[in-house]
Amino acid sequence: MDSQAAPRARLLPLRALARVARHPIEVIVLVFVVATVAYFFFVHAITHSTLFSNLSDVASLSLTSAHARASSLPMFSRVQGGKWHALNDLPPAHALPSDASVDIVDWFVVADVANGTDSERTWRQEHLLPELARTVSERSAQWCSWPSARVKDAHDTQGQGRVCYDPRSYDPLAMQRLLSNTRGFSLRQALRSLSLDPVLQARWRDELALQVLAPPHPWSLAPQTEPLSLRWLLSFIASAVRRVAIVIRSADAIDFTVLLGAYLLMHGSFVHLYLSMRAFPRGLWLATFVLLSSSFAFLFALVTANAAGLPVDPVVLSEALPFLVITVGFEKPYLLTRAFFRRAELTAHTEVTEGPRGSPEADFVRALTQRVQAEQALGLLGAPMNPTSDVAVGAAQDAGPGLLRAYLIELAILFAGVLSNIHGLREFCGLAMLILLYDALLLCTFFTAILCVVLEVQRLRAPPQRVRSPDLSADTSVTEAPAEPQHRGSRARLEDARPSLYQRIFGPVDHPLSRLKLLLLLTLVSLHLGNMLTTLSLPTTLARHHQGRASTLYDQAMDTSDLFTPSLDHPVIAAFLHAYTAQHPDTTQVFAFARPGVLVVWDRAPAPTHALAALVQRAAAMRQSQLSAFESVMHLWTSVASDPVIGKWLTVALVISLFFNTFLLKGIALRHPAVIEGNAVRVTAQAAARLVGAHLGDDWRKGTSAHATPTESNVASPAMPVPPPRPASEPPRPFEEVLTHFQAHGASSLNDEEVILLVQKGRIAPYALEKTLQDMERAVIVRRAVISRASERHVLEHSLLPYKDFDYASVFGTCCENVVGYLPLPLGIAGPLLIDGHLTPIPMATTEGTLVASTSRGCKALNASGGVTTVLTQDAMTRGPVVEFPSLTSAARAKRWIDSSKGAATIKKSFDSTSRFARLASLHTVLAGRTLFIRFATSTGDAMGMNMISKGVEAALGMMKEQHFPEMELLSLSGNYCTDKKPAAINWIEGRGKSVVAEAVLRGETVRTILKCTVDDLVRLNTKKNLVGSAMAGSIGGFNAHAANILTAMYLATGQDPAQNVESSNCMTLMEAVNGGQDLLVSVSMPSVEVGTVGGGTGLPPQRAMLELLGVRGPHKETPGANAQRLARIIAAAVMAGELSLMGALSAGHLIKAHMQHNRSASQTPGTASPAPRDPQFMPTMTPLIATPIADASPLARARSPAPHDPPTPVAPPR
Structure with a gap:
């Protein structure tokens, strides 16, 4: 028996957890309800205890002093002559100054109603009442140490009264707490201290009672409740800040440093929690609910500690709480979440037990269920998912032992702190144990329910992929309307005999989540409708409470006697004012006397004939308001719903409920009901409804293999039918x-x-x-x-x-408009070429024969000598806007401001704010009259960057005009000072885009064997052709053989802007003999290579494939701009290979021979091309080339040259 009981005991927590997982919404709502109730107890504990009295006394004092004159309390002031007068009786000349301080005075009266025998009444008035007043005063320490006085009214009601006043502070709730604490203690102590007849003492102990009538809530002192509560809150916060500042100033530097570090680490643990939860679905929400669960545990622990009488010091709590958060941390929710989602990822494979053989129908269902689980070719969704309850139980089995062990260890350590006698540590360790216990309980209930809801939401938002079986025929595709989710428990009957009351009212709801959300929605809407015309602020609630409440027993008791109305003739008031005047002879203090606390001694044995005695008996018998039961419930609900915190909770819950019902539940209807439940029987029913004879599955698959595979459109919700397009063979309609x-x-x-x-x-x-x-x-x-x-x-x-x-989708809106097709270009691969230690193929799209072959020969020569080394000297795309000023002085002032460090920093800040990658590198300005040209140079990451830099330039110029130069006029974002797509010396001198230099050293043997020439021949040819020849032609950046050939071919292959080859082809090729003239040093300098690996043509699939071949596709993951810089280095190295090969061919005289062999297209077939149309009015003519004659002084030259007036020599026409 014991061996069987142990597993059952271990399974009990798992079964309870499974119930929580099956009903997550109920658990979440229940926790919120409990937290709401705990919040009420917590607020009551704060307002009716001394927990935060050290922080509220200053606020209360300033509150009453500021609002006493606005209240209805009687006030007394001392005027010249030393007499006290009621403030209402003073003439206007002695009116209260606006800056006068008003103190509120509390007082109490111990009254004895006129019942019982005369001897007993006399004994009570002479002995019992003074003893009770003294006992109450002793319970208040020094607060009620003022003289007491005996009072009596016309109805023979006698009493003993005393004033409670402390000039240093005021607590509006102190009188309520004092009377509540002395209700039963004062009477018992007074009876024990008096020498009474044993019979009378026994009767009084049984029949005599002390009824407390406490004054109303102190918030009713002033009718202006809204400014009252606001000022109280501000005063409370200011007092708390001052107290914290005092504690910090009085603390040790080491203690303050440790505490500050603890708070920083505590907030760091919050950040770490959010970062850790990012690995899970809805990580932000999960981390927020972890903090909410911990906050609930803290709230429950405070309420429990208050109920158990465990003292809580706010200072100790504020100092020790960070250490508890740091040591305990949030790893337990993280571990549970990780185990939960690991379990959720596993596919549920429900095992079907054989069991005893039943009916043929049951055997058929069992066999078909096994087949459905074994084969996914039946056309349903993917593998069924685990129910959330199974996932929760599995996660508890995985992570539960470790979590339990961690909780037990932490509780044991805290229990050791409870056993210690260190003040402060003992109380905090007890509170921390309560926090951990509630945290463990909420982790297993509230947070587990949250995980279940998050998992369901994740499954709704990201449903499993549909299995597209090629064997499924069109006839068996799911084309009907989406099924409503159906759910039944394992014990539910297949047919309901009678619908429930809920179903009769709201109709059938098949899924439990729908039912729960609907109930929650209706409840919250109904509650808010009952409170829709009230605000959620605390002052409005209090005003409504005091305006709508009936007259209380305290109010009726105050009207029964003059003993409870303060006046100058009142013995208690007169005794206090006389004593205060004796202590402060020159005082001008103003006192406002609050409504007194009343303790009524009454005898329950005789019949109550006195009005006050009747009220006291009613208070003791009923202890309730005079409202009816229904009005009491509605009044209680109004008070609860109007609370600012509870009202906000209800509002948030209403929004969440609306979100669940309108958005998330739509996904359930689109899910297959069998897969939602993970129920093999439901899967079997769906499969059996579509297939007749599961044993013929193989034949069925063979027969349906010719059918088309159903697409997603087959299962889409039906829309309005669209007529199919007319056949193309039919003529168009009118x-x-x-x-x-x-x-x-x-x-x-x-x-x-x-x-x-x-x-x-x-x-x-x-x-x-x-x-x-x-x-x-x-x-x-x-x-x-x-x-x-x-x-x-x-x-x-x-x-x-x-x-x-x-x-075409990659072209539309990006690369081209009015598209009518595409032009395929031949693509060749040169190389590979060893560039900076990496073998790199060179893709080239060109129609020029021998270009790829020539570049490959150059790559071969460079590889044989160790490859190419490249250096990137600059990376800065430029844009040169043009702005105009009304005068030259304004333009010069703007130029000086831009050239200054302050102006450049201001422009850079505005420019850099427009992009994550664009960073302004330099500014260059030049004046032309009153026109200012500004050249912005910017790093643009892996993009070529023209759009990026234009956006930044526009923002920077807009800032200049708005904040510094309102007279400036922007003429154009591009003033040709960039310069883009045009030859310009500034690009050659300053650079644009990527500035790259490549270098290689070729051995003389390699030059002779591969390039078929000598080192001296190449050096001499390069000097005469590339340097001197280009200079004679006035070239700008054209000191090369054919750099544009290789660059443009690579631009077309990698999706660059072909028009930018104008400035990108700027190149200087240098060659010199080294190592005693044996080897060849060659270098190419390209200062303005404009390339990018994102945007524009780089998004086209063929060009993207070539970038991927080079290893530079898209943006670089770690270093922005690295891919584009690498592409520029590759282009420069390829240009060097092309330069070497062409120069070698020119030097050896192989160029014409190679072109005649490889670059001549075959003649077109006759008749395949149409002759070009000729305009008969204009025959083709050639403009003659006329050179200016060279003047020569020799007679022979003059004789050879024709006279200017001689007619030209006639030319005979050809025969």
């Missing part, structure tokens, strides 16, 4: 009919000819065909036809320009 059909059903129902007709009639813009047709390739076909039929020669529609099988 224009009016086509237009009507287009307006009703769109262009997808028309054939191509009808769409062409609409374009020709102007109903569809040619540039908008992609958006209208929603088919990129069809839009290209239609546009080709429209353009071809509108041109003189109708050849484009059926030309050889390809258009099929191209990814």
Whole structure:
């Protein structure tokens, strides 16, 4: 028996956890309700105890002093002559000054009602009442040490009263706490201290009672409740800040440093929690709920400590709480979350036990269930998911022992602190134990329920991928409307005999989550409707409470006697004022007397004939308000719902409930009910409904293999049917009919000819065909036809320009407009070339023969000598806007400001704020009259960066105009001072884009064997051709053989801007003989290579593939800009290879021979090309080249040159 009981005992927590996981919404709502109740107890504990009295006394004193004159309390002031007068009786000349200080005075009266025998009444009035007053005064320490006095009214009600006043501080709740604490203690102590007759003492002990009538809440002192509560809150916060400042100043430097470090580490643990939870779905929400769960545990622990009488020192709590958070941390929720989602990732494989054989139907269901689990080719969704309850239980089995062990160790350490006699440590360790206990309870209940909800939300938002079985026929595809989720427990019956009351009212709701959310929504909406016309502020709640409440027993008791009305003739008031005047002879203090606390001694044996005795008996018997039961409940609910914190909780819960019902539950309806539940029987039912004869599965798969695979459109929700497009063979309908059909059903129902007709009639813009047709390739076909039929020669529609099988989505809106096809370019790979130690292939898209072969020969020569070394000297794209000023002095002032360090820093700050990657590197300005040109140089990451830098320039110039130079006028963002796509010396001198220098040393043997020339021949040819020849031509940056050839071919292959080869091809090729003239040193300097690996043509699939071949596709993951810089280095090295090969061919005389062999296309077949049309009015002519004659003084030259007036020598026409 013991061996069987142990496993059962271990399974009990798991079963309880499974219940929590099956009902997560109920658990979450229950925890919030309990937290709400605990919040009420916590607020009551703060306002009715001395927990924070050391912080509230200053605030209360300033509160009452500021608002006493606005209240209805009687006030007394001492005027000249030393007499006290009521403030209302003073003439206007002696009115209270605006800056006078008003102190509120509390007092109490121990009254004895006129019942019982005369001897007993006399004994009580002479002995019992003074003893009770003395006992109450002793319980208040020095607060109620003022003289007492005996009072009596016209109804023979006698009493003993005393004033409680402390000039240093005031607590508005002190009188309530004093009377509540002395209710039973004072009477018992007074009876024991008096020498009474034994019979009378026994009767009084049984029949005599002391009833306390406490004054109302101190917030009712002033009618202006809203400024009252606001000022109280501000005063409370200011007092707390002052107290913290005093504690910090009086603390040791080491203690303060340790405490500050503890708070920093505590907040660091909060940050670490959020960072750790990012690894899980909804990590931000999970981390927030972890903190919320810990806050609830802290709240529950404080309420429990207050109920158990465990003292809590706020100072000790504030100092020790960071250490508890640091040591305990949040690793337990993290471990549970990790185990939970690990379990959730596992696929549920439900095992079907054989069990006893039953009916044939049951055996069929069992066999078919096993087959459904074994084969996923039946067309349902993927593998069924584990229910959340199973996931929670599995996670508890995985992480539970470790969490339990950690909790026990921490509790044991804290229990040792409880056993110690160190003040402060003992109390805090006890509170920390309560916090840990509640934290463990909430971890297993509240946080586990949160995990279950998050998992369900994750499954709704990211459903498992649909298994597309090629064996599924079109007839068995899921084309019906989405099924509503169906859920039944394991013990539910298949058929309900009678619908429940809930179902009769709201209709059938098949999923428990729907039912729970609906109940929560209706409850919250109903509660808020009952409170929809009230605000959620505390002052409004208090005002409504005091305006709507009935007259209390205390109010009725105050009206029964003059003993409870303060006046100058009142013995208790007169005794206090006389004593205070004796201590402070020159005082001008103003006192406002609060409503007194009353302790009534009454005898329950005789019949109550006195009015006060009747009220006291009613208070003792009822202890409730005079409201009815229904009004009491509604009044209680109004008070609860109007609380500022509870009202906000209800509002947040309402929003969350609306979010769950309107957004998340829509996903459930789209999920298959069998997969939602993970129920093999439901899967079997769905499969059996679609398949007849599961044993014929193989034949069925063979018979349906020819059918088309169902697409996602088969399971989409049904929309309005769209007529299929007309066959292309049919002639187009009339224009009016086509237009009507287009307006009703769109262009997808028309054939191509009808769409062409609409374009020709102007109903569809040619540039908008992609958006209208929603088919990129069809839009290209239609546009080709429209353009071809509108041109003189109708050849484009059926030309050889390809258009099929191209990814037009990567072109649309990025690379080109009005697309009619694509031009394929031959792509060759040169090399590979060893660049900076890496073998790199060189992709080149070109139509020039021998270019790739020549570059490959250069790569071979460079590889044989150790490869190429590259250096990046600058990375800065430029943009040169032009601005104009009304005068030269204004333009010069702007130039000086930009050139200054302050102005440059201001512009850089504005420029850099526009992008994560754009960083302004330098500014260069130049004046032309009153026109200012500014050249911005910027690093742009892996993008070529023209759009990026333009955006930054616009922001910087806008800042200059708004804040510094309002007279400035921006003429253009580009003033050709960049300079872009134009030859310019500034790009050659200052650089633009990437500035790269490449170098290599070739051995003389390599030059002779591969390049077929000598080192001296190459050096001499390079000097004469690339240097002297280019200088004679006045070239800018063209000191090279054919750098633009290689660069443009690589630009086309990698998706760069081909037009930028103008400035990017700036290159100087230098060659010199080294090592005694044996070897060749070659270098290329390219100061303005403009490339990028993101944006523009780099997004096209072929170009993207070439970038991936080079290892520079997209942005660099670690160093922004590294990929684009690497591409620039590769281009410079490839240019060097091309330069070497061409120079070697020119030196050896092989250029013409190679071009004649490799770069001559075959003649076209006769008849395949149409002759170009000739205009008969204009015959082709050639403009003659006329050179200026050279003047020569020799007679021979003059004799040879014809006279200017001589007619030209006639030329005989050809025969």
